[in-house]
Amino acid sequence: MALVELRNVSKIYHLGGEEIRALDDLSLDIESGEFISIIGPSGSGKSTLMHILGCLDSPTKGTIQLDGTMIHNASSRELARIRNQKIGFVFQFFNLLPRLNVMQNVELPMVYAGAGSRERHERVMAALKLVGLENRSKHRPMQLSGGQQQRVAIARALVNNPRIVFADEPTGNLDSNTGEAILDLFRSLSTQGRTIALVTHDPEIAAVTPRRIEIRDGKIAIKVDPKLAGLDRVSARAVPAVASPY
């Protein structure tokens, strides 16, 4: 059984009497440990797909299984718990809480999970070390550069040890060098065995990942299976390794 299984999922909006199919009978599997990119132009439905995969939204039709749990008809409380325990989010605009320091931002998911303060401190420091920011724990987000803020957001996404990390245009707000460094970080996380789904409109960024899915009009347009054709090696070569600036 795959980590994520979407079967015939549709998401239908009604806008002024007009029916909009953001997702149209879409089926998709994501295996544990995969590094996958979901690519598509704006309006293609990729954001809707990510929201549904990320348990922020529910589909109109179809079934979704995540890590052994059927989530297409889960209650909002169950969805909140799944988001907290099994999913990590990285956003384009970092979405850190400006009044909290780095430490407090990263520990927030653990606070909602009800972890004790000692455990929180240990795991937050471990997560910050993973992204190379262990000496910035008392800084405010506004005192950090964009790249550093995105690293804090990645640490926050990882701190509860989620089954899958969703990154929505994680480099969209960064200059290209910093963006490469962030992508590098994702690649190294992937080699450590984490499941990562990258959502982007940029084919160059999508080229980083071994597997790419292109969404158009709510459907999967190109399906590239990494097990065929050994594309993972090709993509690894396609993007030059960039030294981390940190």
Added chain:
Amino acid sequence: MNFFNSISIGFKEIWANKFRSALTMLGIVLGVSSLVAMSALVKGMENGMKEALVAIGGLEKVRVEEQEIPAAQRHLADQAIGLTVRDVYALQRSAPLIKLVTPEMRLGRFATVTRNGKSPDWANVTGTWPTAIEMNQHEIQYGRMFNEIDDEQARNVCVIGTGVRDQLFGTPEKGGKEDVVGEKIHINGQPFRIIGVFRRYESELDRKMREMEKDQPKETGGVQRRRGWGSGRGNNSWVYNMKNNTVYTPLNTMWLKLKSGGVGTNTVPDPRLAAMNIKVADIEVLEPALQQARNVMMHTHRGIEDFSFQTQENWSEGITQAIRNQRMSGGFISAISLLVGGIGIMNIMLASITERIREIGIRKAIGATFENVFIQILVESVVLAALGGILGLAASQGIVQLLTLLSPTENTPIITVPAMLLALGLSACVGVLAGLIPAFKAARLDPIQALRYE
């Protein structure tokens, strides 16, 4: 997410918007401080009213007086001998619910008290037992109360109040003698030795007025005059005046010496008492105690009901009523300011969540449930209100001090712990109520919409 965490987030949020929070809290501060100050004033007033009630012997004291014989028993009039000391003994023996009984025999308006030709406006000359001191809440300042021996031997001794002393010897403030034990006075022409002087009885108001006058003597313009009884402010000065104008003699002295010598053939002095005072063991058993007393006295009076009981219940009810009215009006004003404060808090919380829609979206995306967000906003609101409440308590201390400073002769306001707890509790309630709608709105936000919000 634990409770203390929520509270600390609430404090941080308040601290981040110091000025706005302070303005919002002001409403609650005013409400709480007015509530506490108001209740302190009412409590002071209540004490002022109750001290007069205590001064005449408290609620437990019941006066037994003569009453006209009921119409149905008119034909038995010659058998009705009125209240006598036999009733006192009977009650002492047979009415266990009655703790204390004292007889009172009076000269009434025939009493003249004189010393060197000076005589007080009026003096309440009463023959009684030594226990009257406990019954009527008297305190001896100089000398002693007469005792059983003085009574048995019908000695010509008396204990007087400061009112009588001041009128016979001059007030101590104007050079009169303070300790007049051993001096002689005449009651109805017979010499009596003063063996004791009572303390001066006065209300808190009168004492404060007197002390103020002592510090800064009133400029006496025009003709010197007495200004009459009572301070004219509707307090119960007459209670204290009456107490201060007491002249107590032993009952037997009154009966054998002062009541005798009447002109006529009947040489046996009139044994009737003017009244009896009884004190019930506990105010809770007032009703059964009165029933008991009536039964005993119906027996000694041979079934003729020529006596009646007079309690202080009406007075006490009057006080309760007045206090209730004061509380109502004070509570109403405080409730309105608390309400206004609550609306202020709700307003600011609504503004605050609108500012923080994105933050709420982030929190929900990383796993905050409806309850997490709801409690966070509610706690912020309650912390804001409770903080206002605590500041209000501090402010109320200042207000009460200010009031005391402005009108030093009024009853001292008393801040009570229950009033403070009530005010604090109410402010917390206001915080909860004001936070409900904003908390609900925040908790219900859709995370996707909230994350997109700019």
